[in-house]
Amino acid sequence: MSSYRRALLYAGLFFAPLFCVQQANADWQLNLIEGATEISRSVYSLHMVIFYICVAIAVVVFGVMFWSIFWHRKSRGAKAAHFHESTFIEVLWTVIPVIILVSMAVPASSTLIDMYDKNNSELDIQITGYQWKWRYQYLNHDIDFFSNLSTPREQINNAETKGENYLLEVDQPLVIPAGKKVRFLLTSNDVIHSWWVPALAVKKDTVPGFINEAWTLVDEPGIYRGQCAELCGRDHGFMPIVVDVRSQADFDLWLAEQASLKVAAQQSAEKAWTQEELFARGEEVYQTSCLACHQANGQGIPGVFPGLVGTELMQGDPAGHIDAVVNGRSGTAMQAFGEQLSAVDLAAVITYERTAWGNQGGMVTVQQIQQLLGGE
Amino acid sequence: MASVDQTMSDGHHGPARGITRWLYTTNHKDIGTLYLLFSLLMFFIGGCMALTIRAELFQPGLQMVMPEFFNQMTTMHGLIMVFGAVMPAFVGLANWMIPIMVGAPDMALPRMNNWSFWILPFAFTMMLSTLLMEGGGPNFGWTFYAPLSTTYAPPSVTFFIFAVHMMGISSIMGAINVIATILNMRAPGMKLMQMPLFVWTWLITAFLLIAVMPVLAGVVTMMLMDIHFGTSFFDAAGGGDPVLFQHVFWFFGHPEVYIMILPAFGVVSEIIPTFARKRLFGYASMVYATASIAFLSFIVWAHHMFTVGMPLAGELFFMFTTMLIAVPTGVKVFNWIATMFRGSMTFETPMLFALAFVVLFTIGGFSGLMLSIAPADFQYHDTYFVVAHFHYVLVPGSVFSIMAAAYYWLPKWTGHMYNESMGKLHFWLSFIGVNITFFPMHFLGLAGMPRRIPDYALQFADFNMVATVGAFIFGFSQLLFVYNVVCCIRSGKQATDEVWEGSRGLEWQLSSPPPYHSYSTPPTAEQLSKASH
């Protein structure tokens, strides 16, 4: 009897945490979210149906098993029977699962077919995965930006209290209108990433050299968060996705705002920047774009990412330094930042690198960058 | 085969003394022991890596290790556990048990047997040494998707490829040996459909190994050529395709996961009848189910790639074939339960592990069924739900079956009984530890935590903490197993030849421990009939 009591005790221990988490708060989220689109809701209901079928099968199967374990024990004096085959019953428990599976396959297929209907989109957005950030290009508008993790390094290194959206916040979210079919064209700049927002039930790999399609139609405005889902190297865990869904009116306002920001950026490039201004701005740019590899102290990681302190590149002719940052280094993890950063940001970050950590390279002006960018 | 003839002509004396016994041995029992000890060592090395991962994930933020080292840990943990712990453990069991179970004096090709074991220590030394190399070890996940593992890989990837080649050769040689033993060396009068199920599942596994390990060798060779010889198998710039890598890899990879579970089915099918004191229900259907699972494993591979952007028809095809696997797997579970039904059960340690196998493997099967539904898989793919799924089928699946087998046959191997209460304590701690570790991972995955991340958002904090506590309970309770095995080898109550009350099969007709050379003369028809009833 003692083993029976032990089993009960164990069962209690095993299920205790489950009962505790019944008072589900955000920290103990147990289940898939229903999400914000028709597709995500049908995925959710599919998930629940299969889950309940599995639970039902488990109750029957484990029920019989535990019943035998309890009643057909030698310690209760059970004598073993001699039967060991039955074609009828074998056929029965082959056919019944097949029927259950078919009943699962029907709704699954119809949801899948809905997901593949990519026609009649009203907004097309190209999403490009980079190590380790996302780039969003609005194909019907002149909008193109990068979306970086905005959680400060101090929070990641436990020097500061972690914010509410720790690791799920970005500097510039993807903005889309509610109630409109939006088509995503996904590709990658380097390795395979995967763009995933659970609330939209969209997860698609971005494969270098190839283009993938996905779409969504979000009913309600709101902020929806996701993450890269395919291992893509060092900072795979640090490239979140934030989708800011706005009403059509707000979205139009946002579009106008983007256009005026573009003008402002042009004006700032024409202004005369001092070394201090560039240094301060460069420090911020360095933190979002360079720190992951070259580290906060500019020492890099020996054997993997080169250090930037006291090197010839940092202190010699600025042209070489600018070329490395703007055009990248082929065959290494050093990206071409020419397309990612504005001329001001490039000048700022290069100035920062050339004057921080005791480097004596001196300042680089916005005009120098513009000349080297192709004499604009 | 000179060495065999030599020992034969010298009569049935014991093994050579000292280290040469192990270096030069061609004896299936010695080689089996070597495989098992090697896999135990790898289990602990891979386990330490798992604990490093769990320690880092105990709290949000980066505390213990940096992300690049974390990625090396996840990669190496997977590779070591799959190729170093689970597969060699089953080969070890095959070496020990298959010749005895089919009434053969030894494996068919004893010298190749020695060779196939002794490759492994070199392969894994090389694999582990990459961690100390400049740029670190492999950091691209055990599935090593291109281009992360080619263009973007650390320089040590070449050594990784070479290590994979060596372990592949070792597995193939082991598999050839198993097939030759089973097909050519069975006792006179033993028909295929009279073989124990462990032998059957291993025969099918061995064919799977021969079919897919060369494909793995092929895919890593292509990687090698892309990295060093300028080809473009997986590089889009030269007309290749990174998705091709995934297709070829999973053509190997899916049969590979069945290579890790089919022998476990065999072990459990040996243990449950023994402790239920009742013949296995549906022997023939078990064999057919195993064969169907093996066949299906070749046509489901792309279910690992539902999000890669396949055409609709492809998604549907792979979804349907994957769902079909539930049928033969279900038949197996039903047969085990029918075996227990109206038996006369006792619950020694091997039986406890086998019962836990049935329950927890089935839970892993259910999550597998959920994953097969392509539209739902878009939400589960590459999250902790997948991590929970494959750990449920591999840890309380394969690993528990290996533990069960070790306890089941340990008295036969050593001639001593292990300590039963310590065995039961080991079981309960493992069982509780496994569930505390992996059950919350289902919740984490559904809540949206991607796999292979060194740091996570705050809403995942509590379940991660629980999982880490479970991992340490599970990890440290394995030391009990080692202690129990050591005690059992050195001392312990003398075991009877039959060991278990309900045992049948040829292995239980030998003395405990069996003579160094067993069944030099084939078992008689009387012995065979005693073994099968």
Place this chain on the structure above:
Amino acid sequence: MQQSPSNHRPLLLRLTLLTVLMFGFGFLLVPLYDVFCQITGLNGKVLNTGPVTEVGVDTERRIRVQFIAVNNEAMPWQFAPVERELTVYPGEMKHTAYRVTNPSVRFMVGQAVPSVAPSEAAEYLHKVNCFCFENQPLQAGETKDMPLLFTVDAALPEHISTITLSYTLFDITPKAQPAATRLPKDSRRML
């Protein structure tokens, strides 16, 4: 059934042969995959080449063709379609181009890799002449328009109304250095 070692030889040979065959099969998967891609248009990876005569323009139907440019990692060229999208009749031959500038201070060679979405449309988008057929050398600071001549097959399934054609530009300077010394043909610039 117990046998002496020499009797294992036939089985051993067969199993070794199987191993070798499966190793070969691993490599055979590469061309098989290409065939598979040709049939299903997986990844939009269909290289429809060669001349197609203009037969039967279907003016009843209009197809939107979108053009996308992607730079692969460390490729500094400015690369963009001259026209973002075109509306075409099935069967109609269309010219367009991608404009590319090499802003760097060195000679470089690029290779564009095409991809089509949705993937099932790939086999109906015929690229009669495409800059992706050969690699593209560009002197420092040089700009050029790279031509594309294409037609959409009238057999395009009814439910497809938009086709996206993407090009990813890779820097293949190290690999292509010797072959790329010849100058680009002027005739191609005209298109």
